[in-house]
Amino acid sequence: MVGTKSDLSRTTLPRRQLGRALRDARQASGHTLEQVAEVLEISRSTLSRLELGQNEKVKVRDVEFICQYYGLSEDRTEYLKTLVTQASTKVWWQDYRHLIRPGFNTYLQLEVAATELHFFQSLVIPGLLQTAEYARNVETYTATDTVDEVNRRVALRVQRSAILTRRHKPVRAEFLLHETVLRTVVGSNRTMASQLRHVADMGTRDNISIRIVPFTAGFPAGLAIPPYIAVDFPHSEPPVVYIEGAIGTMIFEEDDDIRRFRSIHDKLRCAALEEQPSRDLLRHIARRYEQ
Incomplete structure (x- = not known):
């Protein structure tokens, strides 16, 4: 279970996928966090955050080095490197980030x-x-934002519903x-x-x-x-x-x-x-x- 708000705000799906894949690879190789951190010359906490998907600044070359140490195939390594790129890609709701x-x-x-x-x-x-009018009333009840900020929150909800x-x-x-x-x-x-x-x-x-x-x-x-x-x-x-x-x-x-x-x-x-x-x-x- 992931629980704290600060942890969640630093986690994205590509980071979670990358972290889980690296954790599974480490466990399959029989290594502990301490052993890997010592060999790679990084802190245990840094490696732990990477495996939890909470490391915001992941470098492709670092992931490539870790994959080589775990003996992962070239195809698997390339896939995990693409997750690093996806983790830093701007998402469509980025413009609403201050309202989320x-x-x-x-x-x-x-x-x-x-x-x-x-x-x-x-x-x-x-x-x-939610309809736009219902959403506007929900936001008015739960937020202390300006009218413009409430309207932008409503727009975010309407835009999200397009997946359906x-x-x-x-x-x-x-x-x-x-x-x-x-x-x-x-x-x-x-x-x-x-x-x-x-x-x-x-x-x-x-x-x-x-x-x-x-x-x-x-x-x-x-x-x-x-x-x-x-x-x-x-x-x-x-x-x-x-x-x-x-x-x-x-x-x-x-x-x-x-x-x-x-x-x-x-x-x-x-x-x-x-x-x-x-x-x-x-x-x-x-x-x-x-x-």
């Missing part, structure tokens, strides 16, 4: 590289499904929304009616599944579950689970943690309404807001 909460930059890296996303949300409509609607390989996404989300008024009744109709319409897309966990389901997993996002990647990159709270962000990536979240998600899915009844409920509540 600590740790959320890491999630954006995960989101843009994902092949599948699995959400559970019990508090608010997920950002990828683009023509070429849109991301597959499953959203399990607790009924509380639908009943919590953000902005005005008119805003909520438009938002819920938008969610229902998005649920008709082939790559998107939206299901409501009703009040009558109680606690399907046996306890109250915080909102989370499970992220799956291509190229055998291990999945992660992202959790964001008011005072911190966590990423779970250990196998046992992932299995536990998969089990929780399965229980929530079993308790949720099917897709069509979920859309019917969304539109029914939208009509109530319009009355």
Whole structure:
């Protein structure tokens, strides 16, 4: 598990991939951090940060030297060198960097590289499904920014949602929304009616599944579950689970943690309404807001 906000703000997906690959190669060769650090004449903490994906200034020649020491093939070495280049490449949301909460930059890296996303949300409509008006009200409640900064945050959310609607390989996404989300008024009744109709319409897309966990389901997993996002990647990159709270962000990536979240998600899915009844409920509540 990765826990502190400062750690997360320095981590990107290419750095994580590079770090994990170097850690696996070191362990496969039977070396400890101390042994490798001594041979390569670097500090143990520097090597540890590299393996955790927290080293912001990674040099291609250093990675090449490490790969040679581990006896990696030329093809494998070239692949890891490309990850170094990707880690320093400007991402599309770079212009919004001053508006992004600590740790959320890491999630954006995960989101843009994902092949599948699995959400559970019990508090608010997920950002990828938010209308501009709903998002503007959320940002107004949670931030002390100027009107221009709020508008830019809204623009970021709208731009992110393109991964669900683009023509070429849109991301597959499953959203399990607790009924509380639908009943919590953000902005005005008119805003909520438009938002819920938008969610229902998005649920008709082939790559998107939206299901409501009703009040009558109680606690399907046996306890109250915080909102989370499970992220799956291509190229055998291990999945992660992202959790964001008011005072911190966590990423779970250990196998046992992932299995536990998969089990929780399965229980929530079993308790949720099917897709069509979920859309019917969304539109029914939208009509109530319009009355």
